[in-house]
Amino acid sequence: MTGVLIFGATGQLGKALVRQSPQAHAPSRADIDLSSPEDCADAILEYRPKAIINAAAYTAVDRAEEDEATAHLINATAPGVMARTAATLGIPFVHVSTDYVFDGSGQSPWTPEDQPNPLGAYGRTKRAGEIAVLQAGGCPVILRTSWVFSADGINFVHAILRLSAERDQLSIVADQIGGPTPASALATACLTIANTLRAAPEKAGIYHYSGSPDVSWAEYARAIVARTQRQTHIEDIMTTQYPTPAKRPLNSRLSCNSTTTTFGLNRPDWRKILDDVVPEMEAQR
Numbered sequence: 645m646t647g648v649l650i651f652g653a654t655g656q657l658g659k660a661l662v663r664q665s666p667q668a669h670a671p672s673r674a675d676i677d678l679s680s681p682e683d684c685a686d687a688i689l690e691y692r693p694k695a696i697i698n699a700a701a702y703t704a705v706d707r708a709e710e711d712e713a714t715a716h717l718i719n720a721t722a723p724g725v726m727a728r729t730a731a732t733l734g735i736p737f738v739h740v741s742t743d744y745v746f747d748g749s750g751q752s753p754w755t756p757e758d759q760p761n762p763l764g765a766y767g768r769t770k771r772a773g774e775i776a777v778l779q780a781g782g783c784p785v786i787l788r789t790s791w792v793f794s795a796d797g798i799n800f801v802h803a804i805l806r807l808s809a810e811r812d813q814l815s816i817v818a819d820q821i822g823g824p825t826p827a828s829a830l831a832t833a834c835l836t837i838a839n840t841l842r843a844a845p846e847k848a849g850i851y852h853y854s855g856s857p858d859v860s861w862a863e864y865a866r867a868i869v870a871r872t873q874r875q876t877h878i879e880d881i882m883t884t885q886y887p888t889p890a891k892r893p894l895n896s897r898l899s900c901n902s903t904t905t906t907f908g909l910n911r912p913d914w915r916k917i918l919d920d921v922v923p924e925m926e927a928q929r
Contacts, residue, residue, distance in 0.1 A: 648694035648838060651676070651684065651726065652700025656797040657740065660697060660831035669693060678718045681725035685926055688729045695838040697735040701770070705744070706889040708765040718767035724776025731782025736841035736848075738834050743790040743822060743854075745771040748893020751821075753858075756788070756850040766891040770786045773849070783845040785837050787903075789831075790854045790896045791864075793914075794827035795924040800861070804868045805925055808876040818862035818880035822896030823854030826921075829912035837907055847906055852898035855914035867915060871922040 652658040653670035662670045669691045676683045678700050688696065701719055702708060708715040723739050744767035745760040762768045777784045795797045807814055833853045840847060859867070860897035862880045869876050883892060903909050 647694030648675055649691050649696045650690060651678070651698045655699055656794040656799065656827045657699040657792060657830055659796045660827040661697060661834060664671060664831050665835055668844050678722050679714065681722045684722050684726050685729045687724065690732070692733070693735065695842060696726060696730050697738045697834045697838055698726055699740050700784065701740070703707055705764070705766045707770065709889045712765040712769065715765055715769040716772060718775055718916045720772035721736060723773040725779060727780035727782060727784055731780050736838050736845065737777065737782060737784040738838045739773065739777045739784060739786050740834065741774055741786050741788045742767070742770050743788060743893060743896040743898060745788065748895045750895055753897035753899035756902060763893060766890060781845055783841050783848045785841060785848055786850045787834065787837065788850070788852045788898060789825050789830055790822045790898060791824040792827050792830060793824055793921065795921045800864065801868055801921060804865050805922065805929070807871070808869050808872065808874050811876065813877045813879060814865065815879045815881045816865045816924040817883050817886055818860045819882050820892055820894050820896065821858055821860050823858045823898060823911070824864055824914040825853070825855040826912055826914055826917035828917065829855070833909050836909060840907055851903040851906070852900045853909060854900060854911065856911035858897050867918060868922060871918060872926065878895040
């Protein structure tokens, strides 16, 4: 897609976006300071893109508990400024959000209409960003996702491959359930939505997009190890046995039906993408 401006181009989703849209404007962190929202607005006005995708975020979930001000600046204030500038120019704005805006109660997949109730600072700042984007008006889509992975960057797959090479047993949480989402598929979804909004701005709103099938972190870990030559045993534990500074939602299932109906985007099978990602990561070790 030509004429798109990508924020967060150095992250794993950003890299996937650039890979699929090499002609896009993709300024680096050195070019734009996301903790300076004015820089974001200036970049939009300079590039005059046909659409904007914000893949940037403060994602250090535990660190955000002690640094909520910085997380809020990057996850809420900056996206609000981006959205207002996009609205002024009359161009689509796709903002990537998270399952962490929900409290993880119940077992049913969360719908875009369900009421957010974040458990911690990261979720609060991401929800504040959603509100700022919606209040900006214009033509925005908020796309919530979960458990993003790729061969780029540090993620759960990377961690399991590293740890399984060092240990013959790993204890992994089994009562948090969600859909691992390939960054490549998420990038395709963002670009498809941005392009669709140019012709059909009435499709703006909140949508969900995550990989299928939904699994626990422990099941996910077993799938990763199974794609190696290792015999590492994965032991199921409960969240209460693995305390962290930030509370994690137990239920991160996302209902993606409206995304499929509106944009023709089906949930990707993360197992198929994992078949390629694991060997690529192993080759990098």
